[in-house]
Amino acid sequence: MLIVESTLIKAGTRLRISPRKAPKDRASRKDLSVNIAGLPAGERPSPKASGLEGVVVAETRLSHVDGERGQLFIAGSRVEDLALSAPGQFETVVEGLWALGAGEPMTCVPERLAQARASAFARIESLNHALSLADAMDALLASTAQGCAGSDSLGVLGALPVYVAAGARLRAGLSPIAPEATRSMAQDFMSMLGLPENPARARALDAYWLTVSDHGLNASTFAARVVASTGSDVMPCVVAGLAALKGPLHGGAPGPVLDMLDATANSEPRAWLENELSAGRRIMGMGHRIYRVRDPRAFVFERALARLEAEEQANSAIAQRVAHARRVELAASALLNERHPERALCANVEFYTALLLEAVEIPRALFTATFAVGRCAGWLAHIEEQRHTGRLIRPAARYVGPLPD
Numbered sequence: 001m002l003i004v005e006s007t008l009i010k011a012g013t014r015l016r017i018s019p020r021k022a023p024k025d026r027a028s029r030k031d032l033s034v035n036i037a038g039l040p041a042g043e044r045p046s047p048k049a050s051g052l053e054g055v056v057v058a059e060t061r062l063s064h065v066d067g068e069r070g071q072l073f074i075a076g077s078r079v080e081d082l083a084l085s086a087p088g089q090f091e092t093v094v095e096g097l098w099a100l101g102a103g104e105p106m107t108c109v110p111e112r113l114a115q116a117r118a119s120a121f122a123r124i125e126s127l128n129h130a131l132s133l134a135d136a137m138d139a140l141l142a143s144t145a146q147g148c149a150g151s152d153s154l155g156v157l158g159a160l161p162v163y164v165a166a167g168a169r170l171r172a173g174l175s176p177i178a179p180e181a182t183r184s185m186a187q188d189f190m191s192m193l194g195l196p197e198n199p200a201r202a203r204a205l206d207a208y209w210l211t212v213s214d215h216g217l218n219a220s221t222f223a224a225r226v227v228a229s230t231g232s233d234v235m236p237c238v239v240a241g242l243a244a245l246k247g248p249l250h251g252g253a254p255g256p257v258l259d260m261l262d263a264t265a266n267s268e269p270r271a272w273l274e275n276e277l278s279a280g281r282r283i284m285g286m287g288h289r290i291y292r293v294r295d296p297r298a299f300v301f302e303r304a305l306a307r308l309e310a311e312e313q314a315n316s317a318i319a320q321r322v323a324h325a326r327r328v329e330l331a332a333s334a335l336l337n338e339r340h341p342e343r344a345l346c347a348n349v350e351f352y353t354a355l356l357l358e359a360v361e362i363p364r365a366l367f368t369a370t371f372a373v374g375r376c377a378g379w380l381a382h383i384e385e386q387r388h389t390g391r392l393i394r395p396a397a398r399y400v401g402p403l404p405d
């Protein structure tokens with residue numbers, strides 16, 4: 001039986017696939033018609049969805065994104081409660097997500113993560129070349145691939161902040177700083193970067209990591225689940241997540257958001273934004289595949305920034321930056337609404353991520369890698385959840401290429 005993987009076909013119709021370039025001779029055209037009505041349900045083509053928009057490919061207990069109402073639930077909690085009202089440390093969300101994804105509790109997470117940081121630091125010397133790569137995400141990808149082979153979930157997660165911080169220090173010509181087991185992951189990350197101890201800023205970084213720990217089937221989580229579905233082990237799944245996160249349409253946006261805020265600091269933002277759109281570039285930190293309203297994580301970060309500003313004796317630098325960001329956001333929303341009245345394009349998580357990470361003095365070049373540390377909590381739980389399904393993810397494609405004469 002000829003089974004053709006295809007799209008946009010209604011059962012009972014005849015499927016015809018033609019090469020993109022019409023053959024010179026009509027008689028030479030291969031006819032791949034097949035009657036799909038007789039195919040078993042599992043073999044029938046389903047409608048094509050550009051970018052897989054709206055296609056459900058997994059069931060998850062980990063997080064839920066309501067794009068119409070602008071709500072996000074992570075491990076059964078509203079993101080606002082998780083990060084602001086009853087904030088725990090990042091380690092608590094690792095535990096919560098894991099329990100849901102794996103169906104069993106994970107014990108002693110803070111201690112095991114601290115142990116994983118120490119083990120990762122012991123491997124630093126052998127990873128010198130990988131860690132010294134010029135781009136922070138390239139360095140994280142290479143050092144994770146090389147340094148985490150055979151590690152378990154917490155082994156990989158604990159290694160990430162160590163590699164991000166050590167890579168940054170090595171690229172700056174400085175020696176890596178060893179982790180310290182008594183600190184939380186957020187405190188230790190800041191310390192390994194060489195930042196002074198600052199509980200308010202560590203709390204803000206915790207709020208950031210809690211907030212970005214999981215977000216439905218985003219591109220990097222999907223990539224990690226695809227690899228997990230092949231039966232691969234943890235490290236390659238996380239490397240797949242990192243690779244997807246690096247892209248500017250996903251986790252690579254916050255650095256460019258700060259560039260935009262810098263570029264518009266002394267002028268009216270609208271002209272600058274118009275210029276970007278005329279040049280065919282996207283406004284970073286704006287728009288989202290799922291949200292049709294402002295991203296709830298943008299509100300969380302605004303509130304975390306306000307709290308940090310208060311804790312730092314009315315830090316006016318933070319207040320001024322947020323006020324300017326708000327002006328740019330409003331100008332960008334207005335402009336995008338004029339250009340795309342059919343599609344609400346509002347601020348996404350990356351817009352205020354940029355401000356929050358800047359306020360805790362994470363270097364701009366490390367924004368995406370810092371995001372990766374938080375999102376890895378979700379990846380690990382999704383990898384485990386996917387494994388429990390025991391089912392390979394293998395979608396179909398419609399063939400539109402040439403055929404032999």
Ligand code: COA
Nearest residue numbers: 248249250253282283284285286287288289340343348350
């Ligand atoms: N700036 C300018 N135009 C944008 C835009 C942006 N930030 N986001 C979307 N658009 C445009 C698209 O180009 C598209 O226009 P077209 O139909 O003329 O081609 C239209 O709006 C609809 O886009 P949509 O289908 O909503 O986008 P998507 O779901 O494919 O993409 C993003 C979602 C996030 C990739 C997209 O909004 C984007 O590139 N944003 C900037 C990068 C960013 O902030 N990424 C972080 C995401 S959390």
